[in-house]
Amino acid sequence: MDAPLDRRRAYKPGDTVPISGVYSAVHLEHREPHEVVAVRGEEFPLCRVCQAEVTFHMEHLVPHMTADFDLTGPPPETLKRKPRARAAGKGKE
Numbered sequence: 001m002d003a004p005l006d007r008r009r010a011y012k013p014g015d016t017v018p019i020s021g022v023y024s025a026v027h028l029e030h031r032e033p034h035e036v037v038a039v040r041g042e043e044f045p046l047c048r049v050c051q052a053e054v055t056f057h058m059e060h061l062v063p064h065m066t067a068d069f070d071l072t073g074p075p076p077e078t079l080k081r082k083p084r085a086r087a088a089g090k091g092k093e
């Protein structure tokens, strides 16, 4: 079972992104915190300037498109269905 998510946890470079979403990257003095998108399974990167001093904090979760229930099921039958009868607009036969 996965460890429970702790939204207040700080992630460090090299940690694995636990869940896709928007994270704030907090640097050591040289830059204001800013938001980044991280995808589950990726590693949080080192900062070019403050190296391993950067930390990442979960802001809000954004499910990856492949993790969305409605977007991962079998192709909807409606796509295979023929377009509506072209008779629309014509009188009854």
Ligand SMILES: [Zn+2]
Pocket (backbone or CB within 6 Å): 027, 028, 030, 031, 047, 048, 049, 050, 051, 054
């Ligand atoms: Zn930095």
